[in-house]
Structure formats: structure tokens, C-alpha cells
Amino acid sequence: MQEPGRQAVVDIALQGEAVAQPSLAPGARVLAKLHLTDAIFRHLTRAAAITVLIILGGTIVSLIQGSIPTLSTFGLNFLVGERWNPVTEQFGALAPIYGTLVTSLIAMAIAVPLGLLIALFLTELCPPWLRRPIGIAIELLAGIPSIIYGIWGLFVFAPFLQRTLQPALIDTFGDIPLLSALFAGPPYGIGMLTAGLILAIMVLPFVTSISRDVFEAVPPVLKEAAYGLGCTTWEVVRNVVLPYTRVGVIGGVMLGLGRALGETMAVTFVIGNAHRISASLLAPGTTISATIANEFTEAVGDLYTSALITLGLILFVITFVVLAAARALLARIERRIG
Amino acid sequence: MIDLYARRRLRNRIVLGLSFAATGLGLGWLVLILGALIVKGASGLSLQVFTEMTPPPGADGGLLNPIIGSLIMTGLAVAFGTPVGILAGTYMAEYGRYTRLTYVVRFINDILLSAPSIVIGLFIYEIMVAPMGHFSGLAGAVALAVLVVPVVVRTTEDMLLLVPRELREAASAMGMPRAYVIGKVSYRAARAGIVTGILLAIARISGETAPLLFTALNNQFFSANLNAPMASLPAVIFQFALSPYEDWQKLAWTGALIITLAVLALSIIARALTASRRTA
Numbered sequence: 001m002q003e004p005g006r007q008a009v010v011d012i013a014l015q016g017e018a019v020a021q022p023s024l025a026p027g028a029r030v031l032a033k034l035h036l037t038d039a040i041f042r043h044l045t046r047a048a049a050i051t052v053l054i055i056l057g058g059t060i061v062s063l064i065q066g067s068i069p070t071l072s073t074f075g076l077n078f079l080v081g082e083r084w085n086p087v088t089e090q091f092g093a094l095a096p097i098y099g100t101l102v103t104s105l106i107a108m109a110i111a112v113p114l115g116l117l118i119a120l121f122l123t124e125l126c127p128p129w130l131r132r133p134i135g136i137a138i139e140l141l142a143g144i145p146s147i148i149y150g151i152w153g154l155f156v157f158a159p160f161l162q163r164t165l166q167p168a169l170i171d172t173f174g175d176i177p178l179l180s181a182l183f184a185g186p187p188y189g190i191g192m193l194t195a196g197l198i199l200a201i202m203v204l205p206f207v208t209s210i211s212r213d214v215f216e217a218v219p220p221v222l223k224e225a226a227y228g229l230g231c232t233t234w235e236v237v238r239n240v241v242l243p244y245t246r247v248g249v250i251g252g253v254m255l256g257l258g259r260a261l262g263e264t265m266a267v268t269f270v271i272g273n274a275h276r277i278s279a280s281l282l283a284p285g286t287t288i289s290a291t292i293a294n295e296f297t298e299a300v301g302d303l304y305t306s307a308l309i310t311l312g313l314i315l316f317v318i319t320f321v322v323l324a325a326a327r328a329l330l331a332r333i334e335r336r337i338g
Numbered sequence: 339m340i341d342l343y344a345r346r347r348l349r350n351r352i353v354l355g356l357s358f359a360a361t362g363l364g365l366g367w368l369v370l371i372l373g374a375l376i377v378k379g380a381s382g383l384s385l386q387v388f389t390e391m392t393p394p395p396g397a398d399g400g401l402l403n404p405i406i407g408s409l410i411m412t413g414l415a416v417a418f419g420t421p422v423g424i425l426a427g428t429y430m431a432e433y434g435r436y437t438r439l440t441y442v443v444r445f446i447n448d449i450l451l452s453a454p455s456i457v458i459g460l461f462i463y464e465i466m467v468a469p470m471g472h473f474s475g476l477a478g479a480v481a482l483a484v485l486v487v488p489v490v491v492r493t494t495e496d497m498l499l500l501v502p503r504e505l506r507e508a509a510s511a512m513g514m515p516r517a518y519v520i521g522k523v524s525y526r527a528a529r530a531g532i533v534t535g536i537l538l539a540i541a542r543i544s545g546e547t548a549p550l551l552f553t554a555l556n557n558q559f560f561s562a563n564l565n566a567p568m569a570s571l572p573a574v575i576f577q578f579a580l581s582p583y584e585d586w587q588k589l590a591w592t593g594a595l596i597i598t599l600a601v602l603a604l605s606i607i608a609r610a611l612t613a614s615r616r617t618a
Contacts, residue, residue: 034515041517042433048425049434049443052491055484056446059457062464117353117360125357134361136609141368143605144598145545147572148371151579151594155587156374201367208364232350255452262454264548265576289456289548296463296552312460316453323449 063316066309069302078310084275084291086299091307093314095275099192099285100315103267104260106196106281107203111260112253114200115207122208123215123241124233135212142205150269153198154190158270161197162189166282184280188272193281195271199263203256210252214245214333248333254326262319264289288315372598379595382588387596391560392574395583401593403560404574410562411475411554411570412544415482420536422483423490427532430491431498432520444495450488458484459549467553475561475568478554485546486539493535497528534608541604545597547572571597 070078074091081092118138122131166187173179218241226236242249272284273294286294288311299305386400393399426447430440462481467473501524509519525532555567556577571593578590 034518038515038517041520042429045425045429045433046439048422049429049439051422052426052443052447052450052487055487056450058465059453059461062461063457066460066464114360114363117357118364120353121357121361125354126361134365137368138364140602140605141364143541143601144371145547145572145601147545147547147575148375148594148598151575151590152371152374154579155378155591156370204364204367232346234350234353235346237353258452262452262456264454264456265572268576269579289454292456292460293548293551296460297555309460309464312457316457319452319454319457320449323452324445327445327448 059316063309063313066306067313069306070310073303078307079314082277086295086301086304089301089303091303093288093307093311095277096286096288096291096311097314098277099195099271100261100287100289100318102192102281102285103196103199103271103287104257106193107199107260108253108257110197110200111204111207111256115204115252115256116211116249118204118208119211119215120237122212124237135209138205138208141201142209146202146263146265149198149202149266153194153266153270157198158189158194161194162187166193169282181279182281185278185282187282188284190270190272190284191282192271192285195267195285195287196281198266198270199260202263202266203260206256206259207252210255210330211245211249214248214252215241217248217333218244245333247329251326251329251333254322254329258319258323258326261322262289262315264293268293288312375591375595375598378588378591379593382592383595387589387592392558392569392578392589393585394558395581395586397585399589401571401574401589401596403557404569404571404593405596406560406562407475407554407557407569408544408571410564411479411482411550411568412540414476414479414564415486415543416536416540418480419483419486419539420490423487423535423539424494424532426487427491427494427498428520428524430495432524433516443491447488447491451492454548455485455546456548456551459552462549462553472565473553473555473567474565475554476564478550478568478570479564481549481553482543482546485543485549489539489542490532490535493538494528494532497531497535498524500531501527530611534611537604537608537611541601541608544604545572545601547576551576 070091074081078091078093079097080094081090082094083090083092084095085091122135126134166183166189169183170187173183222240222244223236226240231239267287268290271286271290273286273290274284275286275291276283278285292308292311292315296305296308299308386398387402388400388405389402390398390400391403392401426443430443434440459481462477462484466477466480470477505523505527506519509523510516514522550570550573554570554573556573557567557569559569561568575590575593575597578586578593581587
């Protein structure tokens with residue numbers, strides 16, 4: 001007793017098998033081809049990922065290789081020598097290192113409080129509809145190329161400082177024992193202070209946007225609880241928001257510091273390029289990156305070129321450490337947020 | 339008691355006032371810089387700028403050769419850097435999402451993202467300019483490409499991670515090999531984001547000066563030869579702005595205005611692309 005329908009199904013199945021039999025070979029071929037494409041693509045993407053590591057490795061290796069003449073001539077004295085004389089081939093990196101650290105410190109001393117205050121404004125005070133436009137405007141500040149800051153700093157900002165802020169600083173602190181050394185000398189306009197101020201404007205967006213992001217990640221319940229106790233906005237920020245976001249804020253600050261240390265063009269325009277260490281912030285100085293930018297193409301002789309490459313190596317090592325620390329801190333807070 | 343209350347209120351007022359002032363200051367800088375650029379640069383903006391070569395001091399001229407040079411090097415840098423960046427980002431988000439390699443690459447890439455660009459210039463000088471014995475446009479393009487890679491890697495990975503897993507699973511369930519799932523599903527879903535990353539990378543490199551100074555150097559004359567020094571807008575601005583000649587300084591301001599407008603336009607388009615996707 002066979003149902004007609006069932007018969008048909010078996011028939012079709014048999015037919016199907018008959019049909020499938022000869023086409024199995026091409027099917028396998030297609031499958032193999034797909035498999036091959038997949039394997040090729042997978043290895044291609046893996047190779048690209050490894051390329052990123054090679055770029056970093058290559059940078060370090062080539063910088064070390066370029067530094068060998070300097071290091072074999074001066075050894076570690078290169079780090080502490082103050083003299084920089086291309087004619088007698090005497091090179092020491094202390095002045096550029098000092099300039100880099102001082103300008104970056106000035107920049108951070110200004111940009112960190114400002115950035116935190118702007119982040120506070122954006123997260124606690126600003127009406128919601130205004131938040132995005134202001135956030136974008138601050139981030140556009142980050143997008144402006146550094147050479148624009150340089151040309152603006154040289155032609156607009158430095159003359160302005162020369163007329164206003166610098167004479168005021170000299171007059172105010174001229175009679176105070178320690179501070180008078182810090183603000184001694186004529187107001188050149190250009191110099192360490194100007195470079196630090198320009199850097200502050202440049203790193204401000206980085207500090208601001210990261211602080212804002214971590215401030216926004218504070219659970220509203222925590223803030224509401226504090227407000228419910230009668231805290232003022234400032235007390236909430238000080239006692240709840242800042243402790244909660246401390247790690248993230250430090251990460252953002254370090255990221256900004258990494259930028260400030262390596263910034264080249266803006267500083268080159270306004271630092272004055274003088275290889276000396278002066279106590280006065282108003283005096284011209286130099287930074288590692290400005291020295292390289294100014295002198296590299298004019299460097300004659302292997303030792304001079306090598307000395308500049310060694311400066312690059314020092315800069316790279318410093319920024320690498322700072323940025324790695326920043327990323328490690330930020331990764332920690334990212335994990336906590338989820 | 340009243341005293342304490344008043345003091346707390348006063349302190350709060352002061353901090354909030356400072357916070358307003360800081361925001362005003364931040365926005366003020368943007369206005370000041372853009373204003374100075376427009377005032378000093380717009381007067382020099384004319385057709386001549388786009389049709390004539392850089393002049394010797396005291397003569398009339400434009401910025402044609404640096405503009406062309408910048409376009410060539412930026413174009414090549416994107417052509418070299420983007421495929422590497424997208425493929426690496428693909429590995430990190432798709433094939434090797436949880437591997438140790440991905441973790442390391444992500445960390446290194448984030449560092450490269452803010453590494454000083456002048457050091458990248460030194461690196462390319464060491465591996466290309468020094469062995470070849472001369473500066474070249476090609477070396478400039480490679481230096482810029484090295485700056486493109488981290489930006490594209492980061493955005494590609496981020497955007498691919500946002501693609502819902504269900505989309506991939508559905509495609510895999512139909513028997514698609516992984517490469518096809520990525521090509522036909524993941525890339526399509528993340529397209530706007532990846533394009534944004536490329537635009538941001540272009541914005542980043544179009545104003546870069548430091549890595550070009552000792553790779554592409556500069557060129558007073560028109561040259562499309564990749565094997566010879568090539569002019570670029572930022573390098574010409576650097577040279578002209580620091581020169582004592584007034585007409586050169588004026589051209590530098592005009593060039594600065596052109597770069598800034600291009601960069602701002604790119605970043606605003608990039609933002610609009612992701613914003614429209616977020617609302618959709």
C-alpha cells in the first residue's frame with residue numbers, strides 16, 4: 001500500500017541523486033576555490049596587521065642605527081652635554097631636551113585646568129542642544145594643522161604677547177627674587193613661554209574631549225545621590241565625578257602631553273631656535289623637534305646628521321613611554337565602563 | 339551656618355564662572371585663528387594663486403606647483419596607506435578579534451596614532467632618502483602613508499566592531515565563507531564609517547609639514563617627477579612665512595587659508611557622514 005505522494009518524493013530524491021552525482025566534482029571545486037579565497041584573504045589581513053608592528057619596529061631600528069655614530073662618539077654624555085656646535089662637531093642634547101620639557105610643562109599647566117573646566121561646562125552646565133556644536137567646535141581646534149598655529153603664532157600671537165603679556169610679567173615679577181629670574185630679559189615676543197602657550201591651545205582639545213567622555217561615563221545615580229544630599233555642582237564634580245574618573249582624566253592628560261612633546265611646526269615658528277638653557281621663560285630656546293626641523297636638511301657631515309637622528313630617537317622614546325602609559329590607563333577605565 | 343552656606347555657594351559660583359570663561363576662551367581661540375587666517379589670507383586669494391608657479395622674491399606668482407605636489411603626494415599616500423589600514427582593521431575586528439596579535443597591534447597602533455610625525459620623517463629618510471641618495475616625492479608620499487595607516491586601522495576596526503553579530507551569523511548560516519561574509523556584509527554595513535576614517539586621514543596628512551621637510555624637501559619649480567624633490571603646500575608655507583619678503587609672507591597666509599579650509603571641510607563632511615548614519 002503505497003501512497004502516490006510518497007512514491008513521487010522517493011522518485012524525486014532518486015532523480016536528485018542521479019543529477020547530483022555528476023555535478024559533485026565541480027561542486028567540490030567551487031568549494032575548494034571559496035576556501036582558497038578565504039585563506040588568502042585571511043593571510044592578507046594578518047600580514048597587514050603585522051605591517052603595523054613592522055612600521056613601529058622599523059622606526060625604532062632605523063633610528064638606533066642612525067644614532068650609532070653619535071653614541072659611539074659621545075656616549076651618554078650626549079644626553080647631558082649642553083654644547084651644540086656644528087662647526088667643531090660638539091653635540092649635546094641637554095638644551096633641546098630642556099626646552100621640550102619646559103614648553104610641554106607650560107602647555108599642560110594651562111591646558112589641563114582649562115580642559116577640565118570646559119569638560120565640566122559641557123557635561124554639567126551646557127543646555128543639551130548646545131552640547132554638540134560646542135563639542136564639535138573644540139574638536140575642530142584639534143583638526144587645524146600645526147603649521148597654521150605656527151604662522152598664526154609668529155605673526156599674530158607673538159607680537160601681541162610682546163606688547164601686552166610679557167612687559168606686564170616683567171613689571172610684575174621684576175622685584176620678586178625667584179620669579180624675576182623666570183621672567184628676566186627683554187620681551188622678544190618669541191620664546192619658551194610663547195611656544196608653551198601655543199602648545200596649550202593645541203593640546204586643549206585632546207584634554208577636553210577625553211575628559212568630557214569620561215565625565216559622561218559617570219553613572220547618573222552617583223551624581224544624583226550627591227545632589228540629593230544638597231551638594232553644589234562644584235562639590236559633586238570634586239567629590240564624585242573627579243574621583244570616579246581620575247584614571248581616565250590622567251590618561252587624557254598624558255595623551256595631550258604626548259602630543260605636546262612631539263609637536264614640531266608650531267613650536268619651530270615661535271621658539272627662537274637658540275641652543276642654550278636660560279632660566280628666563282621669555283628667552284628663546286629650542287626643542288628636540290624644532291632642532292630637527294630647522295637643521296636636518298642643512299646638516300653637513302655624518303656626525304651632525306647622526307646627532308639629529310639621535311635627538312629623534314630620544315624624542316621617540318620619551319613620547320612612546322608617555323603614550324604607552326596613557327593608553328594603559330585609558331584601557332583600564334574602558335574596561336571598567338564596560 | 340549661614341556663613342558656611344554662603345561660602346559653599348560662592349565657591350560654586352566661582353568655579354562655574356571659570357568654567358563658562360574657559361569655554362569662551364576655547365571657542366575664542368578658534369574664532370581668533372580663523373579670523374586672522376581670513377583677514378590675512380583672503381586678500382591674496384585670486385585665480386592667479388591656482389594658475390601660477392611660486393615666484394622668486396619680489397615677483398608675482400601663485401601656488402600652483404605646491405598645490406599639485408600636495409595633491410599628488412596625498413593621493414599616493416592614501417593609495418598606499420588605505421589598503422593596509424583597512425586590511426589590518428579587518429583582521430583585528432573579524433579574523434583575529436580575540437587573538438594576542440590583535441591586542442598588541444591595537445596598542446601599538448594607538449601609539450603610532452599620536453607619535454610625533456617628525457620621527458616618521460626621520461624613519462623614511464633613513465630607509466628611502468639616504469639609500470637613494472636624494473630627496474623625492476615618492477619618499478614624501480610614503481612618509482604620509484605611514485601616517486594614514488593608524489588612522490584608517492583605528493576607524494575600520496571600530497566600525498567593523500559595531501556591525502551586529504547577527505548579520506555575520508546569518509550570512510555564515512547560508513554557507514558563505516568568511517571572506518565573503520566580510521566583503522558582502524561587514525564592509526557594506528560599515529562603509530560610511532570606513533569612508534569617514536579615510537577622510538579624517540586625508541585631513542590629518544594634508545597639513546603635515548614635519549615629515550615632508552626631509553623626504554620630499556621642496557621645489558621652486560613645477561615637477562610631477564616622483565623621483566625628484568617635490569613642492570608641497572605646507573613646506574612652501576614654512577619657507578615663505580619665515581622669509582623676510584613681504585609678498586612671500588602674503589602667499590604663505592593664502593596657502594594657510596587654503597589648507598585650513600580644505601581640512602575643515604574634510605572633517606565636517608566626515609562628521610556629517612557618521613552623524614547621518616547614527617540617526618538612520
